[in-house]
Amino acid sequence: MQRRVSFLFITLFLGLSLFTEAEDLDVRSRSAILIDATTGTILFEKNADEPIPPASLTKLVTMHIAFQDIAQGKVHLDDVVPIPRSAWAINQSWGSSLMFLGPGQRVTLRELLLGLAVCSGNDAAVAVALYLAPSVEAFADRMNQEVLRLGLTHTHFVEPAGISEHNVTTAREFALFCRYYIAEHPEALEAFHSVREFAYPKTENVAEAYKDNPRTIVQTNRNLLLDTLQGVDGLKTGFIIESGYNIALTAKRNETRYLAVLLGGPGRSSLHGGQIRAEDGAKLIEWGFANYKTLYVPNPPLPQPRIWKGTINKANLVVSGNVTSNEPKKLIFTVEKNRGQNLQQHIELFEPLIAPIDEGTVVGQIVVSDETGILQQIPLTVKQSIPKGNIFKRIIDSVLLGLSNILKAVGLI
Numbered sequence: 556m557q558r559r560v561s562f563l564f565i566t567l568f569l570g571l572s573l574f575t576e577a578e579d580l581d582v583r584s585r586s587a588i589l590i591d592a593t594t595g596t597i598l599f600e601k602n603a604d605e606p607i608p609p610a611s612l613t614k615l616v617t618m619h620i621a622f623q624d625i626a627q628g629k630v631h632l633d634d635v636v637p638i639p640r641s642a643w644a645i646n647q648s649w650g651s652s653l654m655f656l657g658p659g660q661r662v663t664l665r666e667l668l669l670g671l672a673v674c675s676g677n678d679a680a681v682a683v684a685l686y687l688a689p690s691v692e693a694f695a696d697r698m699n700q701e702v703l704r705l706g707l708t709h710t711h712f713v714e715p716a717g718i719s720e721h722n723v724t725t726a727r728e729f730a731l732f733c734r735y736y737i738a739e740h741p742e743a744l745e746a747f748h749s750v751r752e753f754a755y756p757k758t759e760n761v762a763e764a765y766k767d768n769p770r771t772i773v774q775t776n777r778n779l780l781l782d783t784l785q786g787v788d789g790l791k792t793g794f795i796i797e798s799g800y801n802i803a804l805t806a807k808r809n810e811t812r813y814l815a816v817l818l819g820g821p822g823r824s825s826l827h828g829g830q831i832r833a834e835d836g837a838k839l840i841e842w843g844f845a846n847y848k849t850l851y852v853p854n855p856p857l858p859q860p861r862i863w864k865g866t867i868n869k870a871n872l873v874v875s876g877n878v879t880s881n882e883p884k885k886l887i888f889t890v891e892k893n894r895g896q897n898l899q900q901h902i903e904l905f906e907p908l909i910a911p912i913d914e915g916t917v918v919g920q921i922v923v924s925d926e927t928g929i930l931q932q933i934p935l936t937v938k939q940s941i942p943k944g945n946i947f948k949r950i951i952d953s954v955l956l957g958l959s960n961i962l963k964a965v966g967l968i
Contacts, residue, residue, distance in 0.1 A: 580599060580838060580839070580842055581838075582601055582817070582839065583820060583821055583831055583834075583835055584601075584800075584817040584818060584819050584820040584821075584831075584832070584835050585602060585605065585607065585799065585818060585819030585820075586601060586602040586603060586607055586725070586726040586817070586818040586819050587600065587601045587602070587603070587726055587815065587816065587818070587835065587839065588600045588601075588603040588726040588727055588815065588816050589813060589814070589815045589839045589840070589843050590734065590813070590814050590815075591811070591812070591813060591814075591843075591847070591849055591889040592733075592737055592812040592813060592814040593811075593812055593849050593887055594849060594888055594889045595731075595734060596888070596889035598813075598843055598846075598847055598889070599839060599842070599843075600726070602726070603725060603726045603727040604709070604725050604727055605725060605726070605818075605819075606709060606723045606724070606725055607723070607724065607725070607726075607798050607799075607801075607819050608717075608719070608720045608721075608722050608723055608724075608797050608798040609710075609717055609722055609793060609798065609801060610717045610718075610793030610794050610795045610798045610801050611652065611716070611791060611792065611793030611794070612717060612724070612729060612791050612792075612793040612801050612802075612803050612816075613712060613714075613716060613717030613722050613793070614671045614672075614680055614715070614716065614717060614791060615732070615733065615736060615790060615791050615803065616698050616701070616702065616712065616715075617671060617680050617683055617684065617694075617698070617715040617716075618668055618671055618672065618683075618743070618747070619701070619732075619739070619740070620687060620694070620697055620698060620701065621664065621668060621683055622740045622743065625664075629687075630664060630686070630687065632664050632668075633663050633665060634663060634664045634686075635661055635663055636662055636663065636664050636667055636682055636683070636686045637685075638656050638657070638658070638660055638682055639681075639682070639685055640658075641685070641691075642656055642678050642679075642682035642685060643656055643657050643658060643678065644656050644676075645657070646678075647677045647678050647681075647718075648677065648718050651677040651678070651716075651718065652674060652675040652676055652677055652777075653674065653676050653677065653678050654667070654670030654671075654674045654676030654678050654679040654753075655678070655755060655756065655772055656670075656676070656678040656682060659761070659762040659765075660756055660760050660761060660762070661759065661760055661761075662682070662755075662756075662760055664683070664686065666755065666760075667679045667682055667683050667686075668683070668747055669747060669750060669753050670753065670755065671683065671747075672747035672748050672750065672776075672791070673750050673751075673752065673753035673774060673775075673776050674755075674774045675791070675792070675793070677716040677717075677718055680714075680715040680716035680717075681715070681716065684714075684715040691714055691715065694715055695712050695713055695714055695715060698715065699711055699712055702728075702732065705731070705732060705735060706731075707724070707728040707731065707732060708728075709723070709724065709725050709728055710723065710724040710725070710728045710729065710732070711723050717793055717795070718795065720795060720797035720798070724818075726816045726818050727816075729816045729818075730803075730814055730815075730816040733790060733803050733805070733814055733816065734814055736790075737789075737790075737812075737814070743789075744788045744789045744790075744805070745788065748778075748788065748789030748790050749776075749781060749787075749788040749789055750776060751775060751781060751782070752773055752774060752775045752776065753776075754772070755771065755772060756769050756770070756771060756772075757769055757771055777792045777829070778790075778791070778792055779829060779833040780804060780806075780833050780836055780837055780840075783833070783837070784836075784837050784840060784841070785806070785808060786806035786807045786808040786840075786844075787804065787805070787806040787840070788805065788806070788807065789803075789804070789805045790803040790804065791803050792829070792832065794825070794828065794829075798818065798819060799818070799819040799820050799821060799822070799828070800819075800820030800821070800822050800828040800829060800831065800832040801816075801817065801818045801820065802815075802816070802817050802820075802832050802833075802835075802836050803816050804817070804836040804840065806840050806844075808844055809848075810848075810849055810851060811844065811847075811848050811849040812849070813839075813840055813843040813844065815836055815839045815840055815843075817832065817836060817839070820832040820835060845892065846891065846892055847889055847890065847891055847892055848889070848890060848891075848892050848895070849887060849888075850887070850888055850889070850890045850894075850895045850930070851885045851886070851887055852885060852886040852887075852888075852898060852900065853885055853886075854874060854884040854885055854886055855900055855902065855921065857871075857873075857902070857935065858872070858902060859871060859872070860872070860904050860906065860908055860918065861907075862908050862909075862910055862941055863907055863909045863910065863952045863953075863956050864909050864910050864943060864948065864949040864952045864953065864956075865909075865910025865911070865912070865941040865942065865943060865944050865948075866910070866942050866943070866944050866948070870908065870918070870937045870938070870939075870941060871937070871938040871939070872919065872935045872936065872937060872938065873935070873936055873937075873938050874886065874921065874933060874934075874935060875915075875933070875934040875935065875936045876933060876934065886921065886923065886931070886933055888923075888930070888931045888933075894927060895930065896925055896926055897926045898923060898924070898925055898930075899923075899924050899925070900921055900922060900923045900924070901922055902919060902921055902922075902935070903919055903920050903922060904918060904919040904935075905917075905918055905919055909956075910941045910942060910943050910944065911941060911942050911943050912937050912941045913937075913940050914936075914937060914939050914940040915937070916936060916937055917934045917935065917936050918935060918936065918937055919934075920932045920933060920935055921933045921935065
């Protein structure tokens, strides 16, 4: 028997929702999701597909575009970035979060990214966008091209700061984006998103006439859980009236990292709404750590199964889905907190394997069990396509396969 699945689609886009919804979790945000950031497994969701403006969570996508350009050598963290008039703090919308950019200042791309991550500066978002694209609209086009490339069809942006109610996402899609962001830019958590406070402008940022009194403003990170919840090291909060109080939150303890996205949190004021947002986030993250964990299992040696009636007699297999890129490679999946003791694993092949077989066809599985029962069944696929052999090869293998079946039937093999 041969089975084909798109395991990458399942794990990266939909996620594996293996567990029942925690009905006793009183999450006040309109929309929420909790996933294992390593495996993509969905542990909890509430209205996760409801479209809601991301507010300043938008700035994570802006930072992602910047990190991409840095990785490609197009720009560098220590570049001095021009501050156009449209990026000055005094020219931002009323009520904006600000880094307090102004005329005559000298600012680096690194400082602007800290202004995005810590201060949530709308002025910093405009400055970054105009450094990486000819216009704010062109930068928004880049953002939309990127989220479409990632398969996020219900996420769309019209500007890079998150001030517009016409930006839109869902908790599910933004969690998938954040999972990708963390995997692509793991250094960003420590260098930017877990930074507690940011002071700007400093003496080196202002013109000579202001160096004796640069009027430095110290702002603290709006993620209240950085100092109150174990393991939290990111990512971003957001608020506009049209969305309510939002947060993308991640925390790591030992080898387990969880990622929560909550959108549409209630609140009568920034203090009240921020507290509810923090309580919802803490509740989800703590519930995840209390009930589940990420399990790492050594990847067993893979067989080279017999292929009948093909151009080759043996196939190379690969593990599909949750495998680390670290050496030695390991199988990774999410289990209940009390599972995973006395692990055993064995390989099942769906024999006989008869050509033609396309690359990616599932031809077996690794079955991982503990003392309670089966934990995971991980697909094995062929590494390359195997076409049919010529007529003589097919005839010979038909005879040999028939003989093999007879010998198995009488117990000789």
